[in-house]
Amino acid sequence: xxxxTQSSRYLVKRTGEKVFLECVxxxxxxxxFWYRQDPGxxxxxxxxxxxxxxxxxxxxxxxxxxxxxxxxxxSLILESASTNQTSMYLCASSLTSTGAYEQYFGPGTxxxxx
Amino acid sequence: QKEVEQDPGPLSVPExxxxxxxxxxxxxxxxxxxxxxxxxxxxPELLMYTYSSGNKEDGRFTAQVDKSSKYISLFIRDSxxxxxxxxxxxxxxxxNLFFGTGTxxxxxx
Numbered sequence: 486x487x488x489x490t491q492s493s494r495y496l497v498k499r500t501g502e503k504v505f506l507e508c509v510x511x512x513x514x515x516x517x518f519w520y521r522q523d524p525g526x527x528x529x530x531x532x533x534x535x536x537x538x539x540x541x542x543x544x545x546x547x548x549x550x551x552x553x554x555x556x557x558x559x560s561l562i563l564e565s566a567s568t569n570q571t572s573m574y575l576c577a578s579s580l581t582s583t584g585a586y587e588q589y590f591g592p593g594t595x596x597x598x599x
Numbered sequence: 600q601k602e603v604e605q606d607p608g609p610l611s612v613p614e615x616x617x618x619x620x621x622x623x624x625x626x627x628x629x630x631x632x633x634x635x636x637x638x639x640x641x642x643p644e645l646l647m648y649t650y651s652s653g654n655k656e657d658g659r660f661t662a663q664v665d666k667s668s669k670y671i672s673l674f675i676r677d678s679x680x681x682x683x684x685x686x687x688x689x690x691x692x693x694x695n696l697f698f699g700t701g702t703x704x705x706x707x708x
Contacts, residue, residue, distance in 0.1 A: 512600045586696065588696060
């Protein structure tokens with residue numbers, strides 16, 4: 486079974502802090518994705534990566550950056566957290582770019598910025 | 600306008616009922632259409648996918664896509680309490696997924 490793990494289930498940070506969200510997948514998947522999920526807005530793509538050291542902006546990249554130094558690990562960075570970044574963050578992976586329709590999600594990190 | 604629109608519900612049905620969940624989309628470039636299921640406090644998991652128009656059946660679940668009307672449907676027969684979850688429809692374009700907001704379904708025993 487594919488397993489996607491995220492470093493924290495719940496996180497509380499203060500405005501202005503730098504926040505790191507870590508995601509690890511154990512099935513040698515090429516593609517990794519970061520989404521945020523908000524009531525009434527659904528899942529929105531922040532960043533994605535098709536390969537090590539590659540990154541592409543999604544629909545809402547402002548205020549975020551990412552890092553992919555190893556194939557299995559994809560990190561989301563909030564450079565200076567703000568209250569409007571309070572959300573559920575979901576990491577996902579898929580085997581190849583041609584199989585992007587089948588994404589495997591982690592359990593999510595609920596981030597609260599106060 | 601979101602590329603995929605979905606009625607958020609919530610939807611409550613008695614056990615054994617047939618459930619119909621629906622989405623519309625605006626982008627003609629979508630090739631794959633997916634239904635993901637998300638239980639409370641969990642990440643979404645792929646339930647079914649369909650390529651282009653047509654029907655696909657898997658046990659009690661049937662996914663239907665009508666590209667002429669840009670309509671995506673999921674039917675659940677003989678619904679069970681364990682089907683209680685949020686159902687997310689999605690379209691795929693350029694290897695990225697575009698999700699609806701999700702419909703929360705409760706099946707009452």
